[in-house]
Amino acid sequence: MARSVYEHFFQEHMIPALTIENLSKVYGNGFEALKGISLEVQQGDFFAMLGPNGAGKSTTIGIICSLVAKSAGRVAVFDVDIDQDFAAAKKYIGIVPQEFNFNQFEQPMDIVINQAGYYGLPAGLARERAEKYLKALGIWDKREVPSRMLSGGMKRRLMIARALVHEPKLLILDEPTAGVDIEMRRSMWDFLKKINAQGTTIILTTHYLEEAEALCRHIAIINRGEIVEHCSIKALLRRLQREVFILDCVEEVAGPVAISGFHVQVVDAHTLEVAIEKGQYINQVFEQLGRQGIHVSSMRNKANRLEEMFVNLVEGAA
Amino acid sequence: MTLKEQYIAFMTIVRKEIKRYLRIWTQTLLPSAITMSLYFVIFGSLIGSRIGEMGGFTYMQFVVPGLIMMAIVTNSYSNVVSSFFGSKFNNSVEELLVSPTPNYVILLGYVVGGISRGILVAIVVTIVSLFFTHLHIHSYFVVVVIVLLTSTLFALAGFINAVFANNFDDISIIPTFVLTPLIYLGGVFYSMDLLPDFWAGVSKLNPLVYVVNAFRYGVLGVSDVSLPFAFGMITLFTVLAFTYSLHLLNSGKRLRQ
Known part of the structure; x- marks a missing residue:
């Protein structure tokens, strides 16, 4: 019995948070954004995806969260294949996109509560979680202000609160600190470190290499739709x-x-x-x-x- | 998602839609009330009194069902087309697309939002009409069914328009150049009996003729077209529009890259 429980625990923790195998994407205009990339992100990791503009980072993220249709390959989130049960896979994922993608006429509280509703969270729990994350990200005081009135940094934090409201096991952030001042960037780093320490796997794309070095344990460098490096940041730095x-x-x-x-x-x-x-x-x-x-x-x-x-x-x- | 979770997601979309059009009620509810009041005053009261009877009723009584249906059609359509295109335009549709909410729940949520606005405006217009005439409902069953079917059909049409629209011009072209002429030529203001045979035949190709006449039957008990045929046509178009809308969502056309 003890062995069986141990095996179950071990197996569950061996499952990667994200598995990508031979993923490729060719857009309608013939542009090959991804050329059969493969990578694995382990549970609890803080993972950086780096690459120049147009390298394929956002396309990869778009495929994982269903905004981009893949041309070939396999994606699994906590061992749930997106081709088999995308709805189940989506429940594991929280996404913070690069561009602001909320209705700027709505209030932050409504935006976060509505997102909870889309994941099937009952109203009471949705309200409770919205309060928890808006407070944690320092925008609780602005909860009833039209979101267009928020500063750029606050809008980014609103998107993080929205992504966390269903408490995903995998949080994906596409350049979350772009255009954010240094002080706010540091406070965002502290917050991300905290939720990572609490067990949330985090994948981050960033242009700030300092950010990747300060936060992440593993890294994948994508260039022209191919992964040119995939290892731990320490191993990478040792090769300097x-x-x-x-x-x-x-x-x-x-x-x-x-x-x-x-x-x-x-x-x-x-x-x-x-x-x-x-x-x-x-x-x-x-x-x-x-x-x-x-x-x-x-x-x-x-x-x-x-x-x-x-x-x-x-x-x-x- | 479990059924309960799907229901929560559905109600979230519906509530969001209702809150949206109530927040901007001066743009969504008030214009219809004012426009219809003007129709009642001008066509019903001023000009109508000189026209005399139509189809066995005063002209005012005759135009009221058509004007109510006109409000339902335009409001259910424009609610979905503007809301869904708006969410595409500001990318907030991604909130739904990345969630596990099934596509049919997304579609139903928007459609019910459109239906609710159509019905709310219809109630407002009906109340306004009572200041001008007395309304006696011939068949509540026909009225309820035709209102639900029509608002569903035009909410779905608005959804399809929104999916294909690339800019704000695209969401006004269909209402202006297609919907409005079809409504005006759909027998809102006149009986088909007044038309020469040829044009009466042509009018029967206009789906709004069935909608307006079926509703007029529900209110007044008279219709220029066969009621079962009208029901059949509206139901058929609703099923086709729902199937096509769901296909658009499932394929991700113009929504996913």
Whole structure:
């Protein structure tokens, strides 16, 4: 009996949140948006989909949530094949699209409650959930304001509240922080981290690579309808061959600085730029600078590390 | 979805639709009441008194059923066409498309929204008409059935128009250039007996003739066309329109990429 319960628990948790196999999409004008992509997202993951504009990210999301008809391939959400029982698969999914897609004359409370109704939630529960998520996302005070009066950031948060009202196991966000100010972006990140920690699997497409690095554990990079990378973010970053650091120095740097084995450039009187190749240690830089009487007060990456990798992968595939 | 969940989804759409047209009642309910009042004053009272009897009734009594039916047809049609096209235009239709709500529930929700507006405006127009004439209902059964069938048919027609519409011009072309002429030529203001044989024959190709006459039979007990035939035609067109609308939703034509 105990074994059977264990097996059931194990099997249930082994089911991927999303399985995509050989998915392709050819639009009516002949444009091949997806060329047979395959990927898997595990339960509880925070997964990033990256890619330049027109890479196929939104098409993939559109197919998962039924707004785009696939040309070939298989999609399963928590092992429910969308071709067999799309209604059951849809119950698992909450979607936050890139563009605002609610009636701007309606009030936020009505928008969220109506969405709950479309998932068959009784009125009392719908009201309760609407209150819970509008409060959690900081727009409860605006619940009876016509939604066109909300700021861009509030509209995005309204779409997140709407997507969560039926408490989906898989939340898909298509560039949720586009056009959102830094403070609001951070608060949105905190919220997404929280619901991910509570067990919601999250798939995110974003242009902000910093966002993917800060939030996600796994990543797929799509370019021209093909997946060019699909792994953990840590594994991806480990493959970086070269990183450039900016060092802020306490002492004034007079003239050129030489560090054996490293390429160094003086940016200004208190700033150096040092390239660290794979296998080298930054401690060696500090030691050599220390011997020259230069002490480093702080340091940072010159560019986002993931951004460098992304550019390399996308340009490499071009 | 279970049946109970489907019912909740259906009622959500209906409530949303009713709330929408009540919110903008000056655009949805008031114009019909004003227009019909003007028809009653001008055609019924001023000109009608000089026309005399038509079909055995005063002209006012004769035009009232047609004008009520005209309100039902235009309102059930325009409610669905503007609401569904609006949701397509602002992409809020995606709220429904990504949900597990079955397509037939989506269709029924919009159609019942259209029916409810048609009936509400019909009640308003009927009340207005009572200031001008006395109404005696000949058959409540015929009145109820024909009102439900007609509003369903034209709500479905509005839905089909909305699916194919690409811009706001497209949702006014059919009401302006097709629906209005068919209504005016559908025997609202005159009896078919007044037409020469040829034009009376041509008029029988107009589906509004059956709608208006069947309803007039329900109210006054007179009709220019056979009642069973009228019922049969309206039912047939309703079934065809429902089947085609559902096909459009299932295929995702102009709704999904």
